[in-house]
Amino acid sequence: MVNLKELSKALELSQTTVSRALNGYPEVSAKTRDRVVEMARQLGYEPNLQARRLATGRSMAIGHVIPRSVHDMMNPIFLEFIAGAGQTYATHGYDMIISVVEDNNEEDAFREIASRKKADGVILQGPRINDRRHDLLDQLGLPFVVHGRITGAEERTSWIDVNNRRAFERATNLLIDLGHKRIALINGLETMDFAVRRRTGYETALQAHGLEPDQKLMSSADMTEPYGAETAIRLLKSQEPPTAFLVSSMISAIGVARGISLCGLRIGKDVSVITHDDALSFLPNSGEVPIFTCTRSSVRYAGIRAAEMIIQKVNEEGDEHAYEHLEAELILGQSTGPAP
Amino acid sequence: MVNLKELSKALELSQTTVSRALNGYPEVSAKTRDRVVEMARQLGYEPNLQARRLATGRSMAIGHVIPRSVHDMMNPIFLEFIAGAGQTYATHGYDMIISVVEDNNEEDAFREIASRKKADGVILQGPRINDRRHDLLDQLGLPFVVHGRITGAEERTSWIDVNNRRAFERATNLLIDLGHKRIALINGLETMDFAVRRRTGYETALQAHGLEPDQKLMSSADMTEPYGAETAIRLLKSQEPPTAFLVSSMISAIGVARGISLCGLRIGKDVSVITHDDALSFLPNSGEVPIFTCTRSSVRYAGIRAAEMIIQKVNEEGDEHAYEHLEAELILGQSTGPAP
DNA sequence: TTGAAAGCGTTACCAG
DNA sequence: CTGGTAACGCTTTCAA
Numbered sequence: 058m059v060n061l062k063e064l065s066k067a068l069e070l071s072q073t074t075v076s077r078a079l080n081g082y083p084e085v086s087a088k089t090r091d092r093v094v095e096m097a098r099q100l101g102y103e104p105n106l107q108a109r110r111l112a113t114g115r116s117m118a119i120g121h122v123i124p125r126s127v128h129d130m131m132n133p134i135f136l137e138f139i140a141g142a143g144q145t146y147a148t149h150g151y152d153m154i155i156s157v158v159e160d161n162n163e164e165d166a167f168r169e170i171a172s173r174k175k176a177d178g179v180i181l182q183g184p185r186i187n188d189r190r191h192d193l194l195d196q197l198g199l200p201f202v203v204h205g206r207i208t209g210a211e212e213r214t215s216w217i218d219v220n221n222r223r224a225f226e227r228a229t230n231l232l233i234d235l236g237h238k239r240i241a242l243i244n245g246l247e248t249m250d251f252a253v254r255r256r257t258g259y260e261t262a263l264q265a266h267g268l269e270p271d272q273k274l275m276s277s278a279d280m281t282e283p284y285g286a287e288t289a290i291r292l293l294k295s296q297e298p299p300t301a302f303l304v305s306s307m308i309s310a311i312g313v314a315r316g317i318s319l320c321g322l323r324i325g326k327d328v329s330v331i332t333h334d335d336a337l338s339f340l341p342n343s344g345e346v347p348i349f350t351c352t353r354s355s356v357r358y359a360g361i362r363a364a365e366m367i368i369q370k371v372n373e374e375g376d377e378h379a380y381e382h383l384e385a386e387l388i389l390g391q392s393t394g395p396a397p
Numbered sequence: 398m399v400n401l402k403e404l405s406k407a408l409e410l411s412q413t414t415v416s417r418a419l420n421g422y423p424e425v426s427a428k429t430r431d432r433v434v435e436m437a438r439q440l441g442y443e444p445n446l447q448a449r450r451l452a453t454g455r456s457m458a459i460g461h462v463i464p465r466s467v468h469d470m471m472n473p474i475f476l477e478f479i480a481g482a483g484q485t486y487a488t489h490g491y492d493m494i495i496s497v498v499e500d501n502n503e504e505d506a507f508r509e510i511a512s513r514k515k516a517d518g519v520i521l522q523g524p525r526i527n528d529r530r531h532d533l534l535d536q537l538g539l540p541f542v543v544h545g546r547i548t549g550a551e552e553r554t555s556w557i558d559v560n561n562r563r564a565f566e567r568a569t570n571l572l573i574d575l576g577h578k579r580i581a582l583i584n585g586l587e588t589m590d591f592a593v594r595r596r597t598g599y600e601t602a603l604q605a606h607g608l609e610p611d612q613k614l615m616s617s618a619d620m621t622e623p624y625g626a627e628t629a630i631r632l633l634k635s636q637e638p639p640t641a642f643l644v645s646s647m648i649s650a651i652g653v654a655r656g657i658s659l660c661g662l663r664i665g666k667d668v669s670v671i672t673h674d675d676a677l678s679f680l681p682n683s684g685e686v687p688i689f690t691c692t693r694s695s696v697r698y699a700g701i702r703a704a705e706m707i708i709q710k711v712n713e714e715g716d717e718h719a720y721e722h723l724e725a726e727l728i729l730g731q732s733t734g735p736a737p
Numbered sequence: 738t739t740g741a742a743a744g745c746g747t748t749a750c751c752a753g
Numbered sequence: 754c755t756g757g758t759a760a761c762g763c764t765t766t767c768a769a
Contacts, residue, residue, distance in 0.1 A: 060761095060762055060763085061762060061763060061764095062762075062763095070739080070740090071739065071740045071741075072740090072741095072762090072763080072764090073739075073740055073741080073742095073764085073765080074738085074739055074740070076763070076764065076765090077738095077739090077764095077765095080764085084738060084739085085738070085739080086738060086739095089738080089739085101512075103509075103512045103513055104513075104762080104763070105451075105513065105514065105761085105762050105763070106513045106514065106515060106763095107447055107450040107451040107456065107514065107761080107762080107763090108451050108745090108761065108762035108763040108764090109762080109763055109764075110447040110450075110451075110745095110763090111445075111447040111448050111450075111451050111745050111746070111747085111761085111762080111763070111764095112744080112745055112762080112763045112764040112765080113745085113763080113764065113765095114745075116447065118494070123480075125480070132473055132476045132477060132480075132677065132678060132679050133472055133473045133476070133679065135476060136472045136473070136475060136476035136479075137472060139476075139495065139497070140463075140465070140472075140497045143495060143496060143497035144497060147496060147497075147498065152494050152496075152515065153494060153495050153496070154458070154492050154493060154494050154495075155479065155483060155493050155494075155495055156483060156487060156492075156493070157479070157480045157483035157484060157487075158487065172398070172443050173443055173444075173445065173446045174445065174446065174447065175446060175492065279679075280679070281679050281680065281681055282651065282679075282680055282681075283681060283684075283688070308679055308680070311622065311651055311655075314655065315651075315654065315655070315658075318655075318658045337472065338472060339472050339473065339619070339620065339621050339622075339648055340621065340622055340648070341621055341622075341623060344623075348623070400745095400746055400747090401746060401747065401748095402746075410755080410756085411755065411756045411757075412746090412747080412748090412756090412757095413748085413749085413755070413756055413757075413758090414754085414755055414756070416747070416748065416749090417748095417749095417754095417755090420748085424754055424755085425754070425755085426754060426755090429754080429755085444746080444747070445745085445746050445747070446747095447745080447746080447747090448745070448746035448747040448748085448761090449746080449747050449748075450747090450761095451745085451746080451747070451748090451761050451762070451763085452746080452747040452748040452749080452760080452761055453747080453748065453749095453761090454761075
């Protein structure tokens with residue numbers, strides 16, 4: 058394990074020059090640089106990260122703080138996002154450090170990242186309604202990118218988000234076009250920013266077609282499989298059952314499908330279903346004709362882009378914020394058909 | 398942001414003494430220690446991690462390297478494991494660094510962790526048949542704990558694993574006791590160590606009851622939902638359909654259930670299903686009578702224990718290996734009944 | 738284009 | 754019990 062000192066001794070050059078040659082500084086002659094690079098390769102020199110970090114004051118890492126409650130319910134989505142982000146970090150020489158913390162410790166986690174310089178920047182996960190975390194991060198001087206959006210702080214933060222409102226509006230429109238009038242919304246927890254946007258899109262479409270949103274057809278909870286099944290059954294057995302369901306996640310949609318078939322109904326015939334699909338690898342909804350008609354947006358891609366954004370942000374002094382608004386695709390599958 | 402120098406100046410003590418007081422060395426007088434601690438609190442002193450890492454040569458981080466292919470199919474399980482591990486790391490002052498790498502880059506990832514001291518130890522994820530990664534890690538001198546087991550290297554590695562063979566043997570026994578004779582195995586990819594163990598348990602139970610394992614009833618693939626559904630349908634429509642399914646993951650089991658109902662059969666009546674349940678938070682299978690009869694083992698708990706093991710390993714010079722063998726619970730749900 | 742030397746903020750050895 | 758001082762391995766300023 059050679060270090061810079063030994064390497065420079067072997068080359069009969071100063072540490073300074075060797076360091077400069079290796080880090081691509083312009084003022085070293087091409088000849089010396091080649092010699093240095095070659096020798097470094099031969100001796101298997103790898104700069105010590107801790108030393109570099111100490112010297113530069115940069116940790117070359119990005120932090121992801123995941124509150125337990127959020128993690129619990131969005132687990133698969135997170136990992137997919139993280140996988141995308143991790144890929145990008147790797148190619149840029151950044152490490153990814155992940156902290157899964159109890160909900161009430163999230164602030165401390167951020168403070169520690171900032172004060173002990175564990176990371177040069179962070180990704181803000183799972184923005185909530187009235188989220189104040191961006192204030193804390195600004196105050197800590199910790200650069201960040203929001204995965205999702207904080208309503209009301211769009212101009213004061215960098216973020217990447219799916220156009221959830223529009224996706225759900227389009228999905229609702231499709232159902233209405235198919236003749237559905239009673240459309241249920243099986244939404245995620247509406248303490249989450251994205252869930253509210255989705256409901257807005259749904260309500261907007263209904264109202265644009267003269268349909269009055271019916272509270273009895275809307276529900277909001279953690280997006281588990283049983284939640285989908287139970288809600289579907291409850292609604293299908295009610296006085297005025299819906300003929301279609303708009304669901305916030307594949308997991309719950311699978312539950313909804315189960316509920317529908319438990320009620321002796323056929324999905325795509327008696328009852329239509331559209332779900333949002335995050336394109337998770339273990340829940341493929343592809344093929345010629347996907348099982349579920351869906352609004353699809355790759356959360357892995359979002360991770361890739363979020364990572365690129367935070368890296369850029371960390372490296373630039375510029376104070377401007379960057380946004381990226383992704384449009385979901387509306388993909389026709391087997392789970393929708395004309396209203397009976 | 399005070400540093401040690403300023404803190405010691407404020408106290409009119411040497412850096413040495415202050416450092417010792419803060420790090421709990423015994424040779425500091427109680428009085429001085431109190432004074433130091435108090436002043437540190439007042440000034441909000443927090444030791445710089447990078448400096449400490451450089452000085453001690455320890456990175457105070459544990460690495461998790463996740464090959465893409467493995468990630469893709471086991472995504473939810475990984476994050477649950479990681480959540481457990483992360484919790485433990487946090488309480489012990491360790492960081493968790495995650496690398497999601499292309500399959501053919503896994504070796505490089507380990508080498509880099511070792512040579513650049515990115516982490517003091519790693520968790521080896523998703524052991525495969527004829528896995529050689531432990532050799533590499535030994536050679537790199539990087540302490541590690543296997544999540545799962547490497548058949549043939551049990552004595553030469555530290556590991557934590559569920560007793561998969563036994564779990565599947567018991568599950569098969571239960572089905573046999575219920576009168577089932579044609580039991581299908583919907584297994585994970587049998588390039589994975591755990592999948593082979595599961596099949597062994599299944600075959601052992603069959604043979605112990607004089608039933609000949611039938612290759613036509615066994616399948617092995619990535620554990621997606623459609624895989625479960627398609628395989629179930631194919632088998633149920635075959636010449637000699639099974640009356641029961643033993644499934645390797647909740648996700649595929651949900652697919653199996655869908656397949657069964659698409660065939661017009663009732664789960665728990667016409668066809669029985671037992672699945673392995675990793676106790677993922679977004680796929681709850683609990684309640685009074687769980688939907689699926691299952692062999693259950695918390696993968697989050699495995700993460701917690703694995704983290705404890707690697708931390709201990711990193712901190713001790715001892716060369717002995719540690720093992721932990723978890724027994725899965727066999728839990729009766731609604732998806733099993735007597736053979737028709 | 739190159740080099741000497743001063744940091745970066747700790748920990749750890751050796752004296753006293 | 755306390756302090757001086759030398760690492761730790763790199764980057765960066767200042768001079769040449």
